[in-house]
């Protein structure tokens with residue numbers, strides 16, 4: 001047994017499933033997760049000292065690669081000044097102003113510590129603002145693990161085949177309506193019938209928790225038009241896509257104007273910062289101005305905010321997203337060519353620094369098509385890549401992430417590994 005396996009056995013004695021978030025476990029692909037000791041740039045090193053090219057990037061935040069020197073310096077400086085005050089700081093004002101500059105639909109923004117909190121708070125705010133209870137989400141989208149949103153979710157819920165969660169009373173999810181992703185007709189029909197009862201629609205504009213599935217323009221337009229017509233709130237969840245698919249997030253790619261946007265991941269640069277923000281009249285319903293209660297002991301934590309601010313500073317560099325997108329595009333193009341060479345049915349796509357790989361002839365456009373991807377071939381591919389030093393997300397339902405440190409040599413090494421991995425897929429599965 002290697003040290004990862006030994007530690008995984010030991011972890012399972014003290015931590016449920018041996019992990020502190022289910023998607024980290026290798027349950028759908030088998031084997032032991034690698035226990036990471038340190039990371040630098042595009043690489044992570046496990047406790048055996050083995051190096052991996054990292055395409056998980058802490059599930060999105062590490063857009064600058066690991067241990068960016070400017071970010072580390074900002075964090076060290078903040079630590080020297082104290083870990084947490086429970087009182088406002090100038091850095092919180094600076095990050096709010098920065099978010100407003102980069103995302104023009106944001107007039108006010110409240111910091112929280114996780115995407116889950118951002119989603120839970122955004123839903124409460126939408127309900128408080130409209131005085132309505134019903135919320136609309138889409139099958140395969142994940143917005144964190146707050147009770148009312150844990151219905152036909154993506155991410156671990158898909159990976160482990162648990163579309164709903166035990167412990168969530170039916171009464172809490174009775175007002176959650178689930179529609180098909182990329183089906184504008186369903187939105188129009190629902191709003192025709194029940195529009196005046198709906199508090200909000202919440203969506204991942206580029207779904208990244210059922211693998212990567214970009215929304216169609218028509219789908220997003222339908223929800224924007226119907227919510228506006230019926231006085232409901234449109235919440236765009238940019239926890240994953242924010243500052244990831246473009247500097248202005250998915251909303252800048254599609255030209256969509258949400259009422260509330262959720263952020264997470266990149267705005268914390270690897271530390272616990274998330275946020276929800278949007279139109280001033282809605283945000284002014286949040287306590288202490290309004291009647292919607294929302295709070296957090298560590299919200300706006302000075303060390304985490306310093307990390308986020310330093311990260312946002314770096315991603316504003318000229319051509320940052322052009323370079324990032326080019327590397328992701330090279331990766332998916334190269335993977336496609338390698339699969340073709342070995343006669344393996346495969347497709348891949350990217351947007352900014354986010355990508356999807358699919359063991360299916362063409363990129364899926366719906367939840368149903370995602371379900372057609374071949375899990376067994378992925379499993380073989382995943383382990384062959386891992387053996388050859390490439391750490392992909394251990395699930396067919398997660399998106400992948402490239403950082404600005406994934407340069408040409410890193411992509412080339414990934415494609416060398418992929419050549420071997422596709423050969424293995426062909427050998428095992430034909």
Ligand SMILES: Cc1ncc(COP(=O)(O)O)c(C=O)c1O
Pocket residue numbers: 113114115116117119142143144145204208209237238239240264265274
């Ligand atoms: C789109 C989306 N929303 C919300 C969340 C929840 O964020 P967190 O894990 O920080 O609670 C995630 C990721 O987990 C996500 O990908």
Ligand SMILES: N[C@H](C=O)CCC(=O)O
Pocket residue numbers: 021022023024059142155156208209240398
């Ligand atoms: N897919 C999830 C969020 O993007 C992965 C993070 C987690 O839940 O641990």
